[in-house]
Amino acid sequence: MIQVIYRQLASKIPYLGLVILLTFTTSLTAQEGDPAKGKTLYNTNCAACHQLDRKMTGPALRNVEARLAEEQGLDREWLNKWIRNSAGLIKSGDAYANQIYNEYNQVAMTAFPQLSDQDISDILAYTAEPKAEPAPTPGPDTGGTGGQVEGGISNKLILGALAILFALLAIALVLVRQTLNRFAEEKGVEIAAQDKGLPIWKAFVKNQFLVLVSVIFLMLASAYFVYGYLSQIGVDQGYEPVQPIHYSHRIHAGENGIDCKYCHSSARVSKHSGIPSLNICMNCHKSIYQVAEETQQMGIDEYGVDYNAEIQKLYKAVGWDEDEQQYTGETQPVKWVRIHNLPDFAYFNHSQHVSVAGVQCQTCHGPVEEMEVMYQHAPLTMGWCINCHRETNVKVEDNAYYTKIHEQLSKKYGVDKLTAAQMGGLECGKCHY
Amino acid sequence: MVFASVVSCQKNSRPNYQFMPNMYEPVSYEAYQESDAFPGGVEAQLPAEGSIPRGDHMPFEIENTNAGYELAKATLQSPLDSTQIDSPRGGQLYDIYCGICHGRNGKGQGTLVKREKILGVPSYDDAGRAITAGSIYHTIYYGKNAMGSYANQLNEEERWQVVDYVLKLKADLEK
Missing domain, CATH: 1.10.760.10 (Cytochrome c-like domain)
Structure with a gap:
């Protein structure tokens, strides 16, 4: 009996194997x-x-x-x-x-x-691939920062050593002088007393010509500085306020190459180059909910900014529920700080410069695509405006609007190409009214 | 000395002081100004419900639903005739607003896609979508899926210029 059972089992084994093989192969093909x-x-x-x-x-x-x-x-x-x-x-x-x-x-x-x-x-x-484990903090990175710290220390060490060296030298000189004096005393050598003439300020007062020259010089110098000081009042060149949401033009316009007019679309058609409303941020940030790991690391290391936290600030302001992927309707305005601001008595129109003249944004706003924090590049003074109007040729090609006036004026001035100034860009009433 | 001390005191995080700024500051409301006179405390407000901009802009009647999308796809036609179509301008607008994701040639390989910031941008010749002038306009106006609305960046005429340019790119891709 026992033998029979064994035989039955043995005869079943190939079947079993076949079944297992089949399941495996089917799952493999699937x-x-x-x-x-x-x-x-x-x-x-x-x-x-x-x-x-x-x-x-x-x-x-x-x-x-x-x-x-x-x-x-x-x-x-x-x-x-x-x-x-x-x-x-x-x-x-x-x-x-x-x-x-x-x-x-x-x-x-x-x-x-x-x-x-x-x-x-x-x-x-x-x-069906398993989720990739977040990469462990890269070793070379910490090594790199360690190296930098070491560099700092070694710099300080070198400076310290130099300072000690100079101090020792000074002490040595003083000691040498003392010993020399002692030698002189012992040998009875008289050190010749210096001839005491007039003190230098008395000599100076006596020389009236020198007094006059130096007074004139002092007055001119102070006038120069006072003039420089007065003329920078109200000029905000270099103004770099801290914004409520850290927005990096370097990443958006520089690395990703997004056109300025994508966000500041009203610069094409209106007086103002508008601050984009947050729905324009959400065009991309609906999908981009965090920055790449290396970007995040770079932000923390170089600028001390947590970019992902800044994106969360955006979500909060615009009322975006990340888990539900929909707007909650609870919004709060972002209080951006205005940087470029002309006084009220000067009129400036963006569309005139951007769309008609075809001036690049960077001409006035500087290398925005490299700015981590936005700042005012140009002085925005009247002299600065006028200088550009004098030097810039008007773009008249393919612009029927200008054809006739360009013909007339270029004859009048006897030039091939008109500058903005010759087209009337220096008239007071163009900007002040 | 005075100058040097003043300059060294100047901080870039705050604006420079002004001399008698009476004529510097506007009497009227400035764009984006904070003011209690408006709800929410900001001067920038949405236009009143149902207001129509000046010029011959007509309100867009088709709804932002699947049915609306199908309706636009089947029926909506461009109001521009061949003389009004300005392809270079449409192309410029396309490059600014669409090309960053959809690519200059409409294949869905814009800079942001190549840098893997935004994924899954379809090519205009995608068979499953089979876009038409109406569906393109509807999508620009309301957005679709992950794409946002571009109604506030492009006006009606500009949107139709872009639609025309997209159709041109589509035709080029299908060649």
Whole structure:
């Protein structure tokens, strides 16, 4: 009997092996997707609305296939249908499709009929990858700062050593003098007493010409300084206030190359170059909820700024609930500090300079794309305005508006190209009225 | 000496002082000024509900819903005729406001996408979306998914110029 049992078991083993082999091979074919390819596909097609670990326009997608299978009992077939035509699946009355559609405010997912089975496998393979552990604080970084501290110490050491050296030298000189004096005393050498003439100030007072010259010099020098002092009153060149939200033009306009007029759009069409309302920040920061790790590290190391905390300030001001991905409606204005401010009696129009004249923003505002903290680059004085009007040629090419007046005026002045001044850019009433 | 001491006292975090600033400071309200006269304490306010800007701007009647999007996609046409279309200007506006994400050629590979700041920007020739003039205008006006509204950066005429330019890029991509 026992033998028989053994025989039966033995005959079953190959079957068992086959079953195991089959399950493995099927599961292998099901997950055959290439995560690397999947990442590219995911970034081009899905990432607009989905993130892996965070709710966005659509749900988070980490392990979506496994989760769906476990929680809803939905298979790959359902996912394929949903991805290729979610609207069709909703219409067909599928329960879970309708549930998720309503849960996300009835935002319809774009159909992706162009994705093949292989593409979808790739994408799902990418979403099934385990979450990358946050990289441990890089070693070389701490080493770097250590090196800097060491550099500081060694500099101080060198300075200290120099100071001690000089002190020793001074002491040595004093000692040498003392010993020499003692030698002289012992040998009975008289040190010749110096001939005491008039004190220098008395000699100076006696020389009236010298007095006159130095008085004139003093007066001129003080006039120069007083003039310099008076003419900088009310000039805010270099003004660099602390803003309520630390906004880095260096990152936005410099590294990311966002056009000035993207945010300051009213500079094209209005007198003011407006401070962008926060919805313009949210055009990008809806998706960008934190900065790259190296940027964050650089902000803390070089500027002492926590960029991620600044983004949170924005969310608070605009009333954006990150978890729910919707606006709460509780907003509070941001009290930006105005930097460039002309006195009320001077008229300045941005659109005239930006759109008509085609002047680059940097001409007046300086290298904004390099400024971590915004400051006033130009003095914004009248002399500065006029200087530019005298030197700048008016852009008349392709501008029918100027054709006629340019012909007349260039004849009158006998020049090929007119400057803004010759077009009337120096007339008082252009700016003061 | 006085000058030197004054200069050394000047701090860049506060503005310089002014001499008799009576004519410096405006009597009227300035843009963005703080004032108790307005709700919220700021001079900058939204226009009253339902107000229409001067010029021949017509209010945009189609709603910000899926149905509205489909309606715009199917029916909405550009009011500009061929003489009013200014492609260079449309292109400039496109480069400022759209190109940073959608790329200069509309393939969805703008600077921000290449730097992996914003992901998933589709190409204009995407078959699943099959954009039309109406759907582009609707999307610029209201935004869609992660894209925000550009209604306050571009006026009606400029939006249609951009729509025309986008259609041109789409045609180029489909070649």
